[in-house]
Amino acid sequence: MARLAVYGAISTILAGGVIASAFAQRSNFYAACIYLYRSNACMMIILNLGLFLTIIAGQLVQIIFFGNLRTLEVEHLYERAWYAVTETCLAMTIFKDEFDTLFVVMFTVLLFLKVFHWLCMDRVDSMEQSPEIPLSFHVRMVTMITMLVGLDILLVLHAVNMVTLKGPNMMIMFGFEYTLLATSLLASFGKYVLHTIDMRSEEPWENKSMLLFYLDLVADFVKLVTYLLFFSVILVCYGLPLHIIRDVYMTMRSFLQKCKDLVQYRKATRNMNERYPDASPAELAALSDPICIICREEMVGSQPHMAPASTAEAGGQGNANGAPAAQARPGPTRTSGTTTNVPKKLPCGHIFHFHCLKSWLERQQSCPTW
Template sequence: MARLAVYGAISTILAGGVIASAFAQRSNFYSACIYLYKSNACMMIILNLGLFLTIIAGQLVLMIFFGKLRALEVEHLYERAWYAVTETCLAMTIFKDEFDTRFVVMFTLLLFLKVFHWLCQDRVDSMEQSPEIPLSFHVRMVTIMTILVSLDILLVLHAIDLVAVRGPNMMIMFGFEYTLLATSLMASFGKYVLHTIDMRREDPWENKSMLLFYLDLVADFIKLVTYLMFFMVILINYGLPLHIIRDVYMTMRSFLQKCKDLIQYRKATRNMNERYPDASRAELAALSDPICIICREEMVGQHGHTLAGTGGDGSNTNVPKKLPCGHIFHFHCLKSWLERQQSCPTW
């Protein structure tokens, strides 16, 4: 904080000095502004002050909505920020003719908002590991996510308006960036809602993991379509956008892998009650340790099905099921495992 205070004091003194000098040398406000704008040294000093004020604003937002950051969140911020800056530097090769003060301001704003999008995603992901979440957490998260999504939408509309009026320009890149941010944040909000509902339930929510999977699948699909549209627009108007080829490939790979997992899951869970026979008491007794390795609870053989603990397909969710490989697990544990992996849990 001491270094930041020194940096802020020096930035403020320098900016105040060049502004006072400009107004002292020019007869009116307009001519002083023109002088400041056309002087590279003055603009660098003023932009440096703007950077300091942005850092201060970021610190205030962090304090209000996030409080003290965890070590993992700080690590993620450094990793993502480095990648975002590198990616933008590559993008500048496409828009090199449009690189000016406005580009620097737009990039700073984009990186500023990205930081809080990343923090929201990390905070939502941490909900599953938090045994108890206070009301203030929910108020903060709903408020900041609402503000960020609203800003994303407004900036996307602003980019579309400028491109429609002026033709293809650097705002194409920023428009697509904010579209991706809005998609990711809405997916995080969906996860937040599912986690909140699950925390208020007394019994385990077996369908939660599949809902999260579908949410990620839809988000990946929207991101893939957005990347492909951006790729085509840049290719047509500027040339081959090398800086997003990796992102397009990774997003397509993630989406196709999720589609493959979904097909395998549907295949593995089709008619589970009939495909996998109930484990008998003798088979359970033959085990050295009749514990389900997924939930770590004891398995008890059952004859027939009872009304309590019955799944949506009419099967008792606590009945032990035997796989073709000979391993035995609870029915509901096996189903939840197959949502993530399509192989025996012991492999």
């Protein structure tokens, strides 16, 4: 903080000095502005002051909407910022003829907004690890995401308008960047809604993980289409865009992998109740520790149904332990014909709860012990 204060003081003094000198040497406001704009040294000093003011504005927004950042969030910011700067430097080789003050300003605004997109995504991802979330968190997240998506849409429309009026230029890159940011943030907002619904639900939401998977799948598809469109436009207008080949490849790989996982999941979960036999009490007793390693709860084997004659002979009396005859069998709970907590035995011999196994297969299509 002390170094930032020193940097700010020096930047302010230098900028004030060049501005005062320009107005002292020129007869009117217009002439002074022209001088400042045409002088590279003056523009560098003024842009440096603008960078300092941007940092101050960013810290104020952080304090208002995010508070203190976690160590993991800071690490992610450094990693992503370094990659974003490197990628933009490579993009400058394509738009080198258009590199000017406007490009620097647009890049600074883009990086400024990217930081808060990344923070929103990290905060949404951290919701699953938070036992309780205060109301202020929801207010901040909804407000911030709404503001960022609104800015993304406005900047995309501005980029489209500039390209329409002036033809292909650097605004193509910024338009696609804001499209990707809006897509990622809308996907994070969808996750936020699902996490919020799950937290307010008294029962575990078994379909939540699958909905999150479909959300990521749709987001990856939109990103892939955007990257391919951007790649095609740059290829036609400027030449081969080497700086986004990696992004196109990684996005396509992620999308194809998710499609493959979906097919394998559908195959693995088809007729699970019939494919995987129920574990008997004897098989559970043979285990050293009859605990489901997914949910860490004890597994109880299903007992055979009592014959109707035995029920009649019982005459409505309790069993040997004093429990009612209808409750004598601690079998699996069934809802609409689907097992929920019955232990299932895989071909490899490992045993897990039915719903735990299904939840696991949504993420990985292999035995949890492998």
